[in-house]
Amino acid sequence: MKIGELAKATDTQVETIRYYERIGLLSAPGRSAANYRIYDPSHRSRLSFIRHSRQLGFTIDDIRSLLDLADHPERDCAEADNITTRHLGQVEAKISHLTRLRDELVRVSGRCRGGLSSDCQVIETLADHGHCTAKHE
Amino acid sequence: MKIGELAKATDTQVETIRYYERIGLLSAPGRSAANYRIYDPSHRSRLSFIRHSRQLGFTIDDIRSLLDLADHPERDCAEADNITTRHLGQVEAKISHLTRLRDELVRVSGRCRGGLSSDCQVIETLADHGHCTAKHE
DNA sequence: GCTTGACCCTGTAGCAGCTACAGGGTGCAT
């Protein structure tokens, strides 16, 4: 299949596929006489794996390791679990960070009672860190 | 004050301050005879405002608008509230996205029962989207 | 007066993970 078809089949942009090839995540396929990339089903499943992993938020580097594991059936599955667990921890950290941030934003925006920006509590709050309940980084 | 002092006072990196000046977020201060940037208290409070807004996750563009409002006391505070509310919505969207993602990761990593990567359920799941309960983008 | 070290300057390149051109070639239908 040509790149456009692979793109449609995996719900990926054509330029993204070329990007994955450039960074060595997806192996370079054969070429047609006209120098078009011609993919086979193995590329398709590999790209599906990549896209699925990306949707789950794995980094490109994680995906490299995961693909490597998928290619070496004799290796220990624990490596894959390590990557997943570490990633899960990062996602949870992000969630709790964003949750604190949301609470602060709710508090800030709740202060707006309309009127002029000169006595806008939102602006006030941003200007003066002391108005915050919690530390946020 | 010199840039290093301002950096310490606002808990910002020196290079970040120069970056803000370069993109026009923080106005260029005066210079000493030796061409050092010399900041006054107004720069300091402006930078605090910026940093505080960044900590709350506002984009640089949002901050430009917020600073603009802070500079025009006669304008309507609703604009600031709009920006905050829209941002809050984005944060909430991110939280719910990450939460779905987390649930899926928990499910995926729960499938690992050790053993060889050849029958690793984590790898399996990544390879086959059909294993997923929910759609995730 | 000379060195050392902390600070400052400019300019540019890098990070992640794409995305978006520009400027060209190919392939098929009309």
Add this chain to the structure above:
DNA sequence: ATGCACCCTGTAGCTGCTACAGGGTCAAGC
């Protein structure tokens, strides 16, 4: 023969910094 959809390479852009390289400045200590 012409139009159009598709393909190619190469490069620059996005966000919000961060990290140099290669240089200048200044005060303290010997």
